[in-house]
Amino acid sequence: MDGEDDDGVDHSLAHIPSSGMKVVASRKGKVEQIEWDEELEELEREKASTEAIWGAYYLKSSFRAKSEKLRKSAPGRPHPASSSVVEAPPLHLPDGSQPPPKGAKEEMQDFLDDLLT
Structure with a gap:
């Protein structure tokens, strides 16, 4: 029966020891409790501020992309909405x-202020 068990087994790499492999312990099911302190509160505020800046940047770039798309859609002709x-x-x-x-930056700021109010 031992001969039947070895059918399909490649023994060409049997000379390499398997002791070089590291076993990683599973952390599944282990729970750690984090104490909320002033440092974590400050990190939370910084994260919210950064996300707000990213959101404003994304909003500005999407408006610019839309504006460029509208300008390129009908060259030589004003867009129907802009003529009214x-x-x-x-x-x-x-x-x-x-x-x-006003400069371009001030005009964009005024536009965003109008948009947000």
Whole structure:
């Protein structure tokens, strides 16, 4: 019967010892309790702040991508929605002069402020 058990067994690697293999102990079922302290509270606040920044960055980049897509969709022709929107001219300052023109960053900030309010 021993001859039948060896059928299909490759003995060409039998000379290599198996003691080099490490057995990893399973951690399944082991529970650790973490005590919530001020340091963990600070990490939680930093995580929330970072996630908010990532979310704002994602929102800005998705708006930019959509804007670029709309601009490229009909070159030479204004988009139908943009032709119906008319932006009011800036108000005069108290001394009667015009305010300085806004940069691209300030315009984006105003847009996001309007969007979020």
